[in-house]
Amino acid sequence: MSATQNPETPDQGTDAQAEWDSLVAERSDPGSATAAPETPDPIAQAPDLQESAPAPAPAAPTMEQLLHSMQELQNQVKRAEGRVSSLQSDLAKQRSAPAEVQPTTEQVALAIEDPEEWKKL
Numbered sequence: 001m002s003a004t005q006n007p008e009t010p011d012q013g014t015d016a017q018a019e020w021d022s023l024v025a026e027r028s029d030p031g032s033a034t035a036a037p038e039t040p041d042p043i044a045q046a047p048d049l050q051e052s053a054p055a056p057a058p059a060a061p062t063m064e065q066l067l068h069s070m071q072e073l074q075n076q077v078k079r080a081e082g083r084v085s086s087l088q089s090d091l092a093k094q095r096s097a098p099a100e101v102q103p104t105t106e107q108v109a110l111a112i113e114d115p116e117e118w119k120k121l
Contacts, residue, residue: 061069103111111118 107117111120
């Protein structure tokens with residue numbers, strides 16, 4: 001490829017080059033139906049920021065609203081503490097409970113023969 005050739009255009013002398021040239025000519029002709037439409041200027045379409053009013057600042061919460069929010073938060077914390085406490089006590093009960101004793105194979109063999117022994121297991 002020579003230094004003067006554009007790498008994005010096809011080689012000179014081919015049908016593709018002729019097609020390329022015709023496309024360039026059509027798009028450069030302002031009266032052509034296939035000319036690329038002009039893109040609108042985004043800056044010209046943007047609203048004038050000088051004319052728009054600034055957004056009002058949010059109102060600061062009053063002392064009563066802050067106290068109410070703090071009371072709600074305190075109640076939520078108390079409920080959460082109660083739930084955690086309940087879970088901890090349940091876990092402590094399970095740890096302190098004696099492990100269930102599994103019947104031995106001999107006990108199962110005897111229980112199969114005698115229904116009263118089966119009830120005891």
